[in-house]
Amino acid sequence: MNYWLMKSEPGTYSWDDLLKDGSTFWDGVRNYTARNNMKSMKVGDLAFFYHSVKQTRILGVAKIVKEYYQDPSTDDDRWVAVDIEPLSALNNPVTLEQVKSDDRLSDMILVRQSRLSVQPVTKEEWDIIMKLGS
DNA sequence: GCCAACGTTGGC
DNA sequence: GCCAACGTTGGC
Numbered sequence: 001m002n003y004w005l006m007k008s009e010p011g012t013y014s015w016d017d018l019l020k021d022g023s024t025f026w027d028g029v030r031n032y033t034a035r036n037n038m039k040s041m042k043v044g045d046l047a048f049f050y051h052s053v054k055q056t057r058i059l060g061v062a063k064i065v066k067e068y069y070q071d072p073s074t075d076d077d078r079w080v081a082v083d084i085e086p087l088s089a090l091n092n093p094v095t096l097e098q099v100k101s102d103d104r105l106s107d108m109i110l111v112r113q114s115r116l117s118v119q120p121v122t123k124e125e126w127d128i129i130m131k132l133g134s
Numbered sequence: 135g136c137c138a139a140c141g142t143t144g145g146c
Numbered sequence: 147g148c149c150a151a152c153g154t155t156g157g158c
Binding site: 007009031052053056096114115116117 | 154155156157
C-alpha cells in the first residue's frame with residue numbers, strides 16, 4: 001500500500017467537484033515523472049488531494065479505484081489515466097504554509113519540487129499530515 | 135502579474 | 147549527446 005499526493009487547480013477540478021461526482025478519472029498528465037507515479041498506483045492506494053495555485057492546501061483523501069489505462073483524452077499511448085474516489089475530507093485542511101513550516105515535512109516533494117503534479121508521500125509524512133488535519 | 139524552477143524540443 | 151531556446155507550472 002502506497003501513499004500519493006495529487007494536485008489540481010481548484011478552478012479546473014476541485015475537491016468539491018470530486019465529492020459531487022463521487023469518482024473521477026485522472027487524466028491529462030503530460031509529465032513522465034508524474035506518469036510513472038501513476039503507473040505505480042495500485043487499487044486501494046491513498047492519495048492526498050491538493051489544491052494548487054489558489055487555496056494551496058490538502059483538503060482530503062482519495063482512493064485509487066482503478067489502475068492505469070490509456071488516457072482517454074489522447075490517442076498518444078505514452079499517457080495514462082487512473083480512477084479515484086473521495087474517501088474522507090480533512091476536518092482541518094493542511095495548508096502549504098503549514099507543510100513548509102513543519103520541520104518533519106521539509107523533505108516532501110510538495111516543498112522540494114513544487115511542479116510535480118503526482119508525487120509519492122512517505123508513510124511518516126502521511127501520518128503527520130493526517131494528524132495535522134484531524 | 136511576475137518570475138524561478140524545471141521539462142521538452144530541436145539544432146548542431 | 148550537449149545545450150540554448152522556449153513553454154509551462156505554480157508560488158508569491
